[in-house]
Amino acid sequence: MDAKAPTGLDLLWGRDAAAPAARPGLNAARITQAAVELADAGGLDAVSMARIAERLGFTTMSLYRHVQGKEEIFLLMLDAVAAVPAELDEPPSDWRLGLQRWSLAQWTMLRAHAWIVDVPISGPPVTPNQLTWTDRALATLRDTGLTESEKAGVVLLVATYLHSSARLSAGLGEAASGESVAAYSTLLGRLADAERFPALRRAVDAGAYDYPADAAEEDRRLDHSFGLDRILDGVAALISQRAS
Amino acid sequence: MDAKAPTGLDLLWGRDAAAPAARPGLNAARITQAAVELADAGGLDAVSMARIAERLGFTTMSLYRHVQGKEEIFLLMLDAVAAVPAELDEPPSDWRLGLQRWSLAQWTMLRAHAWIVDVPISGPPVTPNQLTWTDRALATLRDTGLTESEKAGVVLLVATYLHSSARLSAGLGEAASGESVAAYSTLLGRLADAERFPALRRAVDAGAYDYPADAAEEDRRLDHSFGLDRILDGVAALISQRAS
DNA sequence: ACGCTCGTGTGTATGACATACACAGCGATG
DNA sequence: CATCGCTGTGTATGTCATACACACGAGCGT
Numbered sequence A, B: 001m002d003a004k005a006p007t008g009l010d011l012l013w014g015r016d017a018a019a020p021a022a023r024p025g026l027n028a029a030r031i032t033q034a035a036v037e038l039a040d041a042g043g044l045d046a047v048s049m050a051r052i053a054e055r056l057g058f059t060t061m062s063l064y065r066h067v068q069g070k071e072e073i074f075l076l077m078l079d080a081v082a083a084v085p086a087e088l089d090e091p092p093s094d095w096r097l098g099l100q101r102w103s104l105a106q107w108t109m110l111r112a113h114a115w116i117v118d119v120p121i122s123g124p125p126v127t128p129n130q131l132t133w134t135d136r137a138l139a140t141l142r143d144t145g146l147t148e149s150e151k152a153g154v155v156l157l158v159a160t161y162l163h164s165s166a167r168l169s170a171g172l173g174e175a176a177s178g179e180s181v182a183a184y185s186t187l188l189g190r191l192a193d194a195e196r197f198p199a200l201r202r203a204v205d206a207g208a209y210d211y212p213a214d215a216a217e218e219d220r221r222l223d224h225s226f227g228l229d230r231i232l233d234g235v236a237a238l239i240s241q242r243a244s
Numbered sequence C: 001a002c003g004c005t006c007g008t009g010t011g012t013a014t015g016a017c018a019t020a021c022a023c024a025g026c027g028a029t030g
Numbered sequence D: 001c002a003t004c005g006c007t008g009t010g011t012a013t014g015t016c017a018t019a020c021a022c023a024c025g026a027g028c029g030t
Helices: A008-013 A028-042 A049-056 A060-065 A070-081 A095-112 A114-118 A128-140 A148-177 A183-191 A198-205 A216-243 B008-013 B028-042 B049-056 B060-065 B070-081 B095-112 B114-118 B128-140 B148-177 B183-191 B198-205 B216-243
Strands: none
Touching: A008 A070, A028 A049, A028 A070, A049 A060, A070 A128, A095 A114, A095 A128, A095 A148, A095 A216, A114 A148, A128 A148, A128 B198, A148 A216, A148 B148, A148 B198, A148 B216, A183 A198, A198 B128, A198 B148, A216 B148, A216 B216, B008 B070, B028 B049, B028 B070, B049 B060, B070 B128, B095 B114, B095 B128, B095 B148, B095 B216, B114 B148, B128 B148, B148 B216, B183 B198
């Protein structure tokens, strides 16, 4: 189990140890950058060993000299893209405002790189930037009187929600890029049989599932805000309960 | 755009129209069942056209006579597995209890078929069973005084959370099946530098990230309960606000 | 100067995968 | 009886990750 060549994690954490000059050859950083560019442009499926190598002017197999395999590339990509904005370093005294800022920043990152939610998970990603995100979120809760376990639970909850919301949003956006912008609402209206789905029928008739279709970006943010507000209300309830 | 052969959705929704006798040949139902069995046993990656066909005693290409392609198989699989338990038909008068029951049922389904969370999404799945789930969840909120849009938002929030939580749980479970049961905690403890991650350091020291490792199943349910309880508290806040 | 090893890039090969296409048998229907 | 359409098959193509053996050059100790 002892690794001679530096494995992905070692690479990530030991980055400061050796970064003297930009040498001409191939290296993990270049591979990562090319992979991210490909994913940004064409989704995660566009990331293949062959395409990465082609973009860098090397052969497919040359990549394996610097990287264990595709899984490691995914890990490096996740870390590369997860730089934490500096304004989160000093969380405000109001935990709710702090978590909102944190969520917005996370959301911005997720929307800028929609492929993140498609990366197959193999255990929790323990990269420097990921830990920084977690640390900053925990820091916003410092004055709440919650136990550390509760803080961890809250952070996990919010992060999980944002991730999932982004996944849904990406899925919808993809579907909406075709001709089916409002087709979903229509389809739903047609299928929502009042007999089998009475509650759903009511909701559809009330327009609860009408897709805005006009203001794309802004509304997307509101969608996500409804859920987040509910979650933060729930956290507030826990906090005031602990304070009593 | 007019389909001569029945496409996936038509198949799903027209199922009652023609289901007279179990004929000897291949059909979509058999394909779906085989695919689900494969996925249950070996994860979604184990589902390949070749393996499905082999299990049924046909050739790979024969599948395409009954199914458009793999994407449609995924859709059929999702629907096949998503039967809604009858006890959700009549939601209790207490919305919170109702949503908890609903969540438990959904959670049971997700844990029984861990591959569900790996299915790539291409638009929201509009299958009969999926709509039934949504309908039952909406029904639990009938006496809350929320608007239909708010109900839809709440349902989406809870469903999204469960899905994401299952995804995380599946990822952890997979990692834990190796030798790395407690390796995550250890790794985290080693990497959580007090300088760079002060808040995280505190949490780790307090044991907030210790993985139980003993009671696997039961604790998994508690993990998920913390987040759900927070969410339901948030929903309760919204409901009492609307009632005032 | 010689040979050695090691790091890096290459070419070729393998096996899995989804799926396009042309063909074959067979039952029903004109 | 001839034809058509449905179902199943075999063969082929292109993409993918990755194993393996080789090639070239830099640095080393002798």
